[in-house]
Amino acid sequence: MGAVRRKYTPQYRRDAAHLVIDTGRAIRAVADEIGVGEQLLGRWVAIERSRMDEPPPAVDLNERAELERLRAENAQLRMDREFLKKAAAFFVAENASSQTPRSQ
Structure with a gap:
């Protein structure tokens, strides 16, 4: 059996991404703080930044x-x-x- 995959709400993903975007902190530091993977948080940040750039x-x-x-x-x-x-x-x-x- 594999590990249980955690699910995050869209609002949680946006909030986590904004912890990086708004504060300028490193993705690694925020990921460790909130208990998610660094790559996962990096994807959320990239998605949120692209969403913010859309007209x-x-x-x-x-x-x-x-x-x-x-x-x-x-x-x-x-x-x-x-x-x-x-x-x-x-x-x-x-x-x-x-x-x-x-x-x-």
Whole structure:
């Protein structure tokens, strides 16, 4: 029977790779510290570095149109909210002035 192969989550692999990338420490030192093989950690570091160099995915035309529509809707809702805030303040002031006793 062979040794049981350990499985690591993608998040663990990224975190381990960033221990090397972000701190500038040697792969060997980090591998010894976290208890993984040096070559294995080296592969994770190489994969993460190549992933970091990739440009972000482009937004397609449908997503861009939806984004523009949502931005316009957001701007309209902000204007509506500002108007309602001013209207509420006006009516509160009107109500307060009509409830004050008048001197005779």
